[in-house]
Amino acid sequence: MSPRVLDAVGLVARLVLGVVLLVAGWLKVGDLTGSVQAVVAYELVGYELARFIGVTLPVVEIAVGALLVLGLFTRASALVGTLLMLVFVAGIASAWTRGLAIDCGCFGDGGPVDPEDTRYLEEILRDIGLAVAGLWLVARPHTLAAVDTLLRRGRT
Amino acid sequence: MPRPPAPKATPAKPSGPPLGLIGAVTAVLVALVAVLVYLAVRGDGLEAEGAANTLPAGGGIVVNPDAPEDATTVHVYEDFQCPFCGVLARSIGEGLTEKAEAGEIRLTHTIMSFLDGNLGNDTSSRAANAALCAGDAGVFSEWHATAYESQPTEGAGWTDADLVGFAEQVGLEGEDLSGFETCVAEGTYLDYVTDMQEAANREGVASTPTLVVNGETLSREELSLLQSDPGALDSVLAAHE
Numbered sequence: 471m472s473p474r475v476l477d478a479v480g481l482v483a484r485l486v487l488g489v490v491l492l493v494a495g496w497l498k499v500g501d502l503t504g505s506v507q508a509v510v511a512y513e514l515v516g517y518e519l520a521r522f523i524g525v526t527l528p529v530v531e532i533a534v535g536a537l538l539v540l541g542l543f544t545r546a547s548a549l550v551g552t553l554l555m556l557v558f559v560a561g562i563a564s565a566w567t568r569g570l571a572i573d574c575g576c577f578g579d580g581g582p583v584d585p586e587d588t589r590y591l592e593e594i595l596r597d598i599g600l601a602v603a604g605l606w607l608v609a610r611p612h613t614l615a616a617v618d619t620l621l622r623r624g625r626t
Numbered sequence: 627m628p629r630p631p632a633p634k635a636t637p638a639k640p641s642g643p644p645l646g647l648i649g650a651v652t653a654v655l656v657a658l659v660a661v662l663v664y665l666a667v668r669g670d671g672l673e674a675e676g677a678a679n680t681l682p683a684g685g686g687i688v689v690n691p692d693a694p695e696d697a698t699t700v701h702v703y704e705d706f707q708c709p710f711c712g713v714l715a716r717s718i719g720e721g722l723t724e725k726a727e728a729g730e731i732r733l734t735h736t737i738m739s740f741l742d743g744n745l746g747n748d749t750s751s752r753a754a755n756a757a758l759c760a761g762d763a764g765v766f767s768e769w770h771a772t773a774y775e776s777q778p779t780e781g782a783g784w785t786d787a788d789l790v791g792f793a794e795q796v797g798l799e800g801e802d803l804s805g806f807e808t809c810v811a812e813g814t815y816l817d818y819v820t821d822m823q824e825a826a827n828r829e830g831v832a833s834t835p836t837l838v839v840n841g842e843t844l845s846r847e848e849l850s851l852l853q854s855d856p857g858a859l860d861s862v863l864a865a866h867e
Contacts, residue, residue, distance in 0.1 A: 500743070501743030501744060502663075502667055502743070503739075503740045503742075503743045503823060504740050504743045504744050506827060507740050507827055507832050508832070510827050510830060510831075510832040511832035511833065513830065517827060517828040517830075520827070521664075521827075522664055525660075525663055525664045525667055526660035526661070526663065526664050529656070529659055529660040529663050530656060530660055533656040533659070534656075537652070542652075543645075543648075543649045543652060546649055546653070571846070572832075578744070579744060581832050581833045582832060582833035584846075585846070621645060622645075625642070625645075
C-alpha cells in the first residue's frame, strides 16, 4: 500500500479513538459524582482510589482525545489511549467473571443494571477495537492532517 | 603529515525547544489539571451538620432512635428520583414504618443524590434536604411516603412548591410549616446531603434502591419480590436475622 493510504488509515484510527475518548470524558466530567460511583460499582478498589480514578479519568480522557484529534504527539497519546483501553477491558472482564451486573460506565451512566441488560461482550469488543486503532498509531504514528507533521516541517 | 581532523559538521539547529520537551510539558500539564480537579472536588471529611436524628458523617437519618438494642437493623439507600425507589417505598414503606414504630426494626435512611448529575437537575438534593427538614418537624416518614406517592416521571423534577406541598399534605401548619419552608428555601442540610451521597459510596453502595438488613445487602431477587409483594417483608427480614 502506498504511504498515503497508510497515512489515511492512521487518520481514521486517530479520529475514531480520539473522538470516542473526547466524548467519553466529556460525558463524565459533567457528572463527577456519577463517575466516581461508576468506579465504586466495579468493587475493585477502595473508596479513596475509586474517587481519584472517577475524578481524574475524565480529564485524562479529554486531554488524550483532544491530542489525538489534533494529531499532536500522536505516538505518546495513542500509547496512553491504548493502555486506557486495555485497563478498561481488564476491568469489564473482571466484573463479568465475578458475576456483577453493571454498566461499564464508559460514557457516564455507570453502575448496576439488570443482569439481562449487561453488555459485557459488546463493551469489551468495542474497547479492543479501539485498542487496535491505538496500536496502529503507536506502530505508525505518521498520519494525514496531523499537527505533528506541521511541527516537524517547521523545524528542518 | 597527518591531516587535521575535519571540522565536525554541525547539524542544522532546530528552532525552538525539542519536541520531547514540549510533549513532556503537555503530559505534566494534563496530570496537573487532573490532580487540581481532584483536589477541588475533594470532600472535607463528612463534617456537615445534620438534622434531627441524623447520624454523624453523613450516616443517614434514623427513623426510630429509641429502638431496642436487639432490633433488626434495616438501612434503606435511596434517591428520590429513582423510579424503583418509589416502587419499593409504595410497596413496603408502610410496613417498614409500622415495624419501626413497634420497635421490631431500627430503620435508617440514607438519601442519595447522584441522579441529579445523571438527569441534569437538582431535585434529588433538594428533596433529600426537604426530607431532613421534615425530620426536624417530626414528620419524616409521612413526608417520605407522600413524596413517593407523587414521584415525577424520571427527570421532570420537583419544584420547591411541590416539596412544601407534601408537607402541607401531611398536616404541617403554622410555625412548623413556615420553618419547613425556610429550611427548604435555604437548603439548610444540603452539605449533609452531599455527605450522605459520599458516605454511601464509601460503604460501597453504587445504586439505588439498596436495602441492608443486619449488615447484609439484599439480593436483586429479594428486592424485586419486595417491590411487587408488600407481604414478603416479614419473610425477607427473617432470612437475615
